[in-house]
Amino acid sequence: MIRNIIFDWSGTLVDDLPGVFKATNYILEQAGVATLTLAEFRAEFELPFTGFYDRFTPDVPLDQLEEWFHSYFGKVCGEVIALPHAGEFLDFCKSEKLRCFVLSAVKPEYFTEQAANVGMSDCF
Numbered sequence: 001m002i003r004n005i006i007f008d009w010s011g012t013l014v015d016d017l018p019g020v021f022k023a024t025n026y027i028l029e030q031a032g033v034a035t036l037t038l039a040e041f042r043a044e045f046e047l048p049f050t051g052f053y054d055r056f057t058p059d060v061p062l063d064q065l066e067e068w069f070h071s072y073f074g075k076v077c078g079e080v081i082a083l084p085h086a087g088e089f090l091d092f093c094k095s096e097k098l099r100c101f102v103l104s105a106v107k108p109e110y111f112t113e114q115a116a117n118v119g120m121s122d123c124f
Helices: 017-030 038-044 050-056 062-076 086-095 108-117
Strands: 004-007 099-102
Touching (some): 017 062, 038 050, 050 062
Parallel strands (some): 004 099
């Protein structure tokens, strides 16, 4: 019998691509590198993200990249949308009394804002 469900956040329950894309282009601008189209970003981006930034900004220290990312992403992190059927599935979990958890690398303050914006604050 299933009693607990563990979800990833980004790409599983919500689409955070718009904010990540904007923040990434902000980093590239700060580094003096040409920005990417959405199609280029989709083709090039990878996790862990260090490989991506090693290719595009090899001379910029990781600490600087993270500073630039968070200085911008904090402004747009709420620009997420729930993925299709995510809300319905979470409602199903509630009705079946299944405990839901999120395991994610997203910063807690971003998660809190994003979950509130998509109406999922009370699901975890």
